[in-house]
Amino acid sequence: MSQPKKEFLNGIKATLPIMIGVVPFGLIYGAAALKAGIPASIAQAMSVIVFAGSAQFIITRLVGADTPALVIILTAFIVNLRHMLYSVSLVPHLKDLSSRWKWLLSYLLIDESYAVAIARYQDQQDEITHKHWYFLGAGLALWSIWQVCTAAGIILGAQIPESWPLDFAIPLTFIALVVPMLKDRADVLAALTASGVVLLAAGLPYKLDLIVAAFAGIAVGIGATRQ
Amino acid sequence: MNLWLTILAVGLLTYLMRLSFIGLLRGRTLPPALQHALRFVPVAVLPAIIVQELVPQGSERDALLHNPRLLAGVVAALVAWYTRNVLLTIGVGMATLIVLHMVFGM
Numbered sequence: 001m002s003q004p005k006k007e008f009l010n011g012i013k014a015t016l017p018i019m020i021g022v023v024p025f026g027l028i029y030g031a032a033a034l035k036a037g038i039p040a041s042i043a044q045a046m047s048v049i050v051f052a053g054s055a056q057f058i059i060t061r062l063v064g065a066d067t068p069a070l071v072i073i074l075t076a077f078i079v080n081l082r083h084m085l086y087s088v089s090l091v092p093h094l095k096d097l098s099s100r101w102k103w104l105l106s107y108l109l110i111d112e113s114y115a116v117a118i119a120r121y122q123d124q125q126d127e128i129t130h131k132h133w134y135f136l137g138a139g140l141a142l143w144s145i146w147q148v149c150t151a152a153g154i155i156l157g158a159q160i161p162e163s164w165p166l167d168f169a170i171p172l173t174f175i176a177l178v179v180p181m182l183k184d185r186a187d188v189l190a191a192l193t194a195s196g197v198v199l200l201a202a203g204l205p206y207k208l209d210l211i212v213a214a215f216a217g218i219a220v221g222i223g224a225t226r227q
Numbered sequence: 228m229n230l231w232l233t234i235l236a237v238g239l240l241t242y243l244m245r246l247s248f249i250g251l252l253r254g255r256t257l258p259p260a261l262q263h264a265l266r267f268v269p270v271a272v273l274p275a276i277i278v279q280e281l282v283p284q285g286s287e288r289d290a291l292l293h294n295p296r297l298l299a300g301v302v303a304a305l306v307a308w309y310t311r312n313v314l315l316t317i318g319v320g321m322a323t324l325i326v327l328h329m330v331f332g333m
Binding site: 017018020021038042045046049050051052054055059063069072073076077080081082083084085086087088089090091092094095099102103105106107109111114115118119122165167168169170171172173174175176177178179180181182186187190191192193194195197198199202209210213214215216217218221222225 | 230246256312316317321
């Protein structure tokens with residue numbers, strides 16, 4: 001099998017275990033959007049146009065609470081600021097690609113595709129070529145499942161029992177992805193700092209707490225490696 | 228109509244943020260200090276997202292220990308640390324939450 005095709009398939013394979021978290025996430029998003037009064041067409045279009053689970057949930061909640069459009073846009077913007085951090089952190093791995101590749105992979109850059117790809121790229125023991133094909137495989141697999149599960153959530157709607165803790169699959173997925181990335185003391189300190197700061201900063205407006213916590217964690221990580 | 232425009236604006240902004248650095252820095256190498264800092268992006272951002280999901284906003288500090296999601300999350304993190312197995316982590320975490328709920332009424 002050619003190298004690009006192999007990496008593409010490796011990318012798809014890497015997302016399979018986390019689908020157990022992505023599927024319920026999509027289902028409850030579709031159901032929640034309808035419940036908030038968002039028409040099915042817009043709920044589905046949001047999964048294509050925005051393609052960011054947590055932002056879509058927040059938008060859904062804000063629409064349900066009759067929030068002005070500008071506040072919704074500003075809040076979603078701040079919630080999604082972390083994608084700039086993902087973007088810059090992928091530069092060393094994707095910088096030599098053509099513009100078309102960059103435009104395409106940027107569209108597929110979400111928490112899960114980032115986590116799966118960066119875990120592979122940071123694994124120094126495994127020098128891979130065709131990194132972009134790996135990213136494409138992971139991104140397309142996640143994108144397809146997200147669209148299908150949004151549609152299923154819209155169709156099933158109220159039939160999904162709200163007492164089921166389906167949304168708990170989301171943090172569990174991130175736990176499963178990030179814990180193996182903690183390779184030394186600096187990583188652990190960065191993670192603990194970000195976790196603590198996000199709790200302390202929880203009252204900040206427009207969900208600024210996440211980005212503040214991210215920078216605090218990164219700063220402590222840098223400090224810890226200097227010692 | 229208004230909602231369509233809102234979604235389009237959010238989508239465009241989000242796409243531009245995703246493209247930002249990947250698209251701008253054509254073939255350029257980042258300074259070593261920045262590259263070093265970037266190593267910490269995933270291990271800082273993802274745990275912060277996790278904590279936001281596990282601890283409901285505005286919950287009292289005393290309530291932290293009685294939060295079944297937080298406890299199940301810690302159990303899942305331990306499973307991830309020792310096994311590095313994604314399915315096992317999610318499975319044990321989910322099972323822990325259900326047990327805490329059904330057996331201990333949390």
